[in-house]
Amino acid sequence: xxxxxxxxxxxxxxxxxxxxxxxxxxxxxxxxxxxxxxxxxxxxxxxx
Numbered sequence: 001x002x003x004x005x006x007x008x009x010x011x012x013x014x015x016x017x018x019x020x021x022x023x024x025x026x027x028x029x030x031x032x033x034x035x036x037x038x039x040x041x042x043x044x045x046x047x048x
Contacts, residue, residue, distance in 0.1 A: 001009075
């Protein structure tokens with residue numbers, strides 16, 4: 001493998017890994033957001 005090809009492949013792998021990681025993180029954040037949204041009204045309604 002030439003140096004250019006190796007650098008390109010490493011950058012491609014890093015980019016793909018970052019994209020996967022971002023997908024996992026955003027999905028997790030959305031899930032936590034839904035859980036909090038579901039929990040908060042139940043906790044606030046008895047106080048009213």
